[in-house]
Amino acid sequence: MLRFILRRLLITIPMVLVVVSVTWGLIRLAPGNFYTGEKPIPPAIEKNIRERYGLDKPWYVQYGRMISNTLHGDFGISLKYQGEPVNRILKNALPVSATIGVLAYLLALAVGIVSGTLAALRQNSNLDYTSMAAAMIGISLPNFVLGPTLVLFLSLTWYVLPPALWGGPRHLILPVITLSGVYMAYIARLARSGMLEVLRSNYIRTARAKGLAERHVLIRHALRGGLLPVVSFSGPALAFLLTGTVVVEKIFALPGLGNYFINANLNRDEPLIIGIVAFISIVVLIFNLMVDIAYGFIDPRVRY
Amino acid sequence: MLLSVRNLRTYFDEDGRVVKAVDGVSFDLERGETLGIVGESGSGKSVTNLTIMRLIPSPPGRIAGGEVIFDGRNLLALPDEEMRKLRGRRIAMVFQDPMTSLNPFMRISRQLTEVTRLHLGHGKAEAYEHAVHMLEMVGIPDARKRAEGYPHEFSGGMRQRVMIAMALSCKPELLIADEPTTALDVTIQAQILELIKNLKQETGTSEILITHDLGVVAGTTNRVVVMYAGKVFESAPTGELFSRPGNPYTKGLLQSVPDPTCDTKELFQIPGLPPDVANLGPGCPFAPRCFRAEAICKEQFPPFVALTPSHHSLCHFADEIYKGAS
Ligand SMILES: Nc1ncnc2c1ncn2[C@@H]1O[C@H](COP(=O)(O)OP(=O)(O)OP(=O)(O)O)[C@@H](O)[C@H]1O
Ligand SMILES: [Mg+2]
Numbered sequence: 001m002l003r004f005i006l007r008r009l010l011i012t013i014p015m016v017l018v019v020v021s022v023t024w025g026l027i028r029l030a031p032g033n034f035y036t037g038e039k040p041i042p043p044a045i046e047k048n049i050r051e052r053y054g055l056d057k058p059w060y061v062q063y064g065r066m067i068s069n070t071l072h073g074d075f076g077i078s079l080k081y082q083g084e085p086v087n088r089i090l091k092n093a094l095p096v097s098a099t100i101g102v103l104a105y106l107l108a109l110a111v112g113i114v115s116g117t118l119a120a121l122r123q124n125s126n127l128d129y130t131s132m133a134a135a136m137i138g139i140s141l142p143n144f145v146l147g148p149t150l151v152l153f154l155s156l157t158w159y160v161l162p163p164a165l166w167g168g169p170r171h172l173i174l175p176v177i178t179l180s181g182v183y184m185a186y187i188a189r190l191a192r193s194g195m196l197e198v199l200r201s202n203y204i205r206t207a208r209a210k211g212l213a214e215r216h217v218l219i220r221h222a223l224r225g226g227l228l229p230v231v232s233f234s235g236p237a238l239a240f241l242l243t244g245t246v247v248v249e250k251i252f253a254l255p256g257l258g259n260y261f262i263n264a265n266l267n268r269d270e271p272l273i274i275g276i277v278a279f280i281s282i283v284v285l286i287f288n289l290m291v292d293i294a295y296g297f298i299d300p301r302v303r304y
Numbered sequence: 305m306l307l308s309v310r311n312l313r314t315y316f317d318e319d320g321r322v323v324k325a326v327d328g329v330s331f332d333l334e335r336g337e338t339l340g341i342v343g344e345s346g347s348g349k350s351v352t353n354l355t356i357m358r359l360i361p362s363p364p365g366r367i368a369g370g371e372v373i374f375d376g377r378n379l380l381a382l383p384d385e386e387m388r389k390l391r392g393r394r395i396a397m398v399f400q401d402p403m404t405s406l407n408p409f410m411r412i413s414r415q416l417t418e419v420t421r422l423h424l425g426h427g428k429a430e431a432y433e434h435a436v437h438m439l440e441m442v443g444i445p446d447a448r449k450r451a452e453g454y455p456h457e458f459s460g461g462m463r464q465r466v467m468i469a470m471a472l473s474c475k476p477e478l479l480i481a482d483e484p485t486t487a488l489d490v491t492i493q494a495q496i497l498e499l500i501k502n503l504k505q506e507t508g509t510s511e512i513l514i515t516h517d518l519g520v521v522a523g524t525t526n527r528v529v530v531m532y533a534g535k536v537f538e539s540a541p542t543g544e545l546f547s548r549p550g551n552p553y554t555k556g557l558l559q560s561v562p563d564p565t566c567d568t569k570e571l572f573q574i575p576g577l578p579p580d581v582a583n584l585g586p587g588c589p590f591a592p593r594c595f596r597a598e599a600i601c602k603e604q605f606p607p608f609v610a611l612t613p614s615h616h617s618l619c620h621f622a623d624e625i626y627k628g629a630s
Contacts, residue, residue, distance in 0.1 A: 208391070209391055210392035210422070211388045211389060212418070221410070225409055298409070300408070301454070
């Protein structure tokens with residue numbers, strides 16, 4: 001078990017290096033530069049800038065510096081936000097993204113599991129049809145439609161919630177709902193199909209044959225197996241959640257990682273892009289590891 | 305009388321059709337006796353017994369009629385709560401498939417203790433000791449250690465032993481064993497059946513044993529019910545059923561048992577396949593496969609003939625077959 005964890009953590013390092021290398025290559029391929037704008041810059045000034053940021057050096061020197069920075073966990077100074085170290089930007093932006101991300105996932109888990117399980121218990125009832133119809137809508141509705149729609153009604157028509165920006169808890173409500181919508185729907189469907197399968201299984205029949213009350217059959221015997229698909233989904237879900245925050249932070253103008261990431265790309269702010277990409281890959285890899293470990297605790301048949 | 309099943313009907317509604325899995329089944333079981341139920345696959349043996357336990361999944365299943373009188377009370381009319389108190393306590397069941405009938409996520413000990421904690425009011429420690437004792441009784445070596453394991457660490461035969469330990473842990477008055485050995489290999493089959501037989505004697509439990517294996521029926525049961533297409537075709541004391549069957553279907557089943565003393569290489573087989581119980585005609589459901597069938601069999605449903613007070617057969621020619629067999 002410990003060896004399994006150590007091995008997985010060690011693999012993280014080369015994987016992150018591959019991800020940042022590809023990112024770095026893609027930045028090079030894209031036309032334009034962080035200093036190019038509408039107006040052409042005089043060649044003398046351009047030469048100065050390139051020298052100042054080491055862009056005149058051969059590509060392998062630049063690449064080596066980027067890799068070395070990544071290995072040291074220090075991504076240098078942002079090119080656009082003058083004098084801001086990338087690490088400080090990450091540190092300030094992370095709590096914003098983490099807060100909406102975690103809240104959105106918890107909300108999705110709570111609503112998804114409860115409605116999916118109830119739907120499975122009352123298969124083909126009105127409750128089942130309603131919640132699965134809602135889930136269908138939730139899955140097909142992109143967050144860039146759901147978000148503005150919520151804003152239109154709750155903020156601009158009925159004035160109950162703030163439409164954007166980072167502030168008190170009330171500012172969290174709309175972004176969290178917008179972000180969690182798809183996952184809620186997805187988890188509800190996973191929970192329903194997982195529970196339906198388990199509730200039909202022979203060991204549940206055994207549990208009933210023992211004379212257990214229906215709630216004990218459900219809680220002690222059915223939930224664990226029925227919700228296993230939801231647990232496995234949690235790994236990839238985080239990755240999707242991170243892409244989701246990019247859109248949601250843009251919609252609600254929140255100062256999170258996603259918003260910085262978009263701006264950094266528009267600005268060709270290389271150190272910031274690399275910093276965010278490296279950070280997010282580490283988070284995704286570690287989260288997947290945690291899901292695998294959790295899986296081992298839930299299902300005794302899994303061995304490392 | 306411990307159990308009396310009266311005219312039981314269990315139907316499944318399946319895309320507009322009604323599958324009459326059990327259609328008018330009756331039989332009795334005395335205390336301490338073992339009743340065998342035999343019949344081809346799909347004849348309704350499992351559904352009959354799941355109905356007794358009220359474990360038919362609904363939908364699509366429904367109990368369309370009849371009574372299950374257990375110790376004087378009709379189980380089909382009991383409130384759910386009362387029925388739950390009987391299940392596992394006074395009526396226990398061992399299922400066909402030991403590989404999937406235990407919860408893969410739960411320790412063996414817990415799966416055993418939860419029954420006695422529920423029904424016998426055992427405390428944690430007491431239930432645990434009882435569980436270990438039961439596992440020892442069904443012949444699990446190193447029971448105290450194995451109790452901490454999970455089902456996937458047990459072989460099929462061992463899992464079936466665990467199921468039996470679980471079923472017997474509250475000393476039920478009735479044990480329903482639904483093909484307890486079908487999924488196991490032959491040597492293990494014999495061990496398991498012997499085990500059930502001995503435990504039954506020790507605890508004074510009555511039993512319904514469902515099986516395909518007529519040899520097992522001959523060796524372990526007092527009475528036999530032969531089922532076909534959801535109906536009881538014959539019902540008789542075991543010895544008499546084997547020596548003087550009163551039904552062509554039973555005769556067919558007995559003939560399909562390989563006889564080692566006989567030289568003929570070819571095995572007898574009842575021709576054809578069991579009918580679709582969703583659309584049966586008015587006549588005898590076995591008629592298309594029957595060697596004795598006449599025009600009347602296709603048109604009229606056969607009577608349930610009493611050959612002796614304890615021997616009944618569903619056939620237009622029951623008397624003739626019965627007499628011919630002697
Ligand atoms: N859940 C269900 N839904 C629909 N039909 C069912 C269901 N369970 C059983 N049946 C039908 O009921 C009939 C009787 O099935 P049953 O399981 O009682 O047969 P069996 O005699 O136990 O056969 P086997 O020896 O193969 O176990 C079959 O035609 C089967 O298709
Ligand atoms: Mg069966």
